[in-house]
Amino acid sequence: GAVVSQHPSRVICKSGTSVKIECRSLDFQATTMFWYRQFPKQSLMLMATSNEGSKATYEQGVEKDKFLINHASLTLSTLTVTSAHPEDSSFYICSARDGDPYNEQFFGPGTRLTVL
């Protein structure tokens, strides 16, 4: 299947700093990318959906000024956690898909964020 990379895999930062997570589709054009947050032993919680060249659509309860998403190209989306706090510590997963409704979405390996 197609490959989606995510960088970094782990990041530790101090409270109040900003952290950027990159999600790249390596061998297909990702017209849509999804950003998820996953708490321990829980399912994936969709945070936002981004379409290339458009503003991201955020799920209810997700602060758009806190979690900045940029999808400037067909292969790259970024999630920036601004002014991170310990409660933002979590596992963040991106996934990407092309525009064919019959194709699946592919997942990145995830990023473990720890805010001290």
Add this chain to the structure above:
Amino acid sequence: AQTVTQSQPEMSVQEAETVTLSCTYDTSESDYYLFWYKQPPSRQMILVIRQEAYKQQNATENRFSVNFQKAAKSFSLKISDSQLGDAAMYFCAYRSLFLGESNYQLIWGAGTKLIIKP
């Protein structure tokens, strides 16, 4: 809105035995996809199997097969000859075939933790 329910938080099975994970869903759509994903300790999501709702034949992938009951809105996963490497969280997911506002997003179940006993 669509929902997906996995009522088994945890299941265990003896190595080499067969186990069935349950999933039910709710939708008013007639055409859609259903998926089973595996999330091992590495936390990389892996697609196990998918079923198109318009296909009556149950999908199979080697030791993995589904029992898709469209009228009952049930989509169970059967794992035959369970192996230690099958130990993982298993998530059932639904996806509409219509773009609309969904952008083809996945609707997830809560997950089932599968334990393989050696």
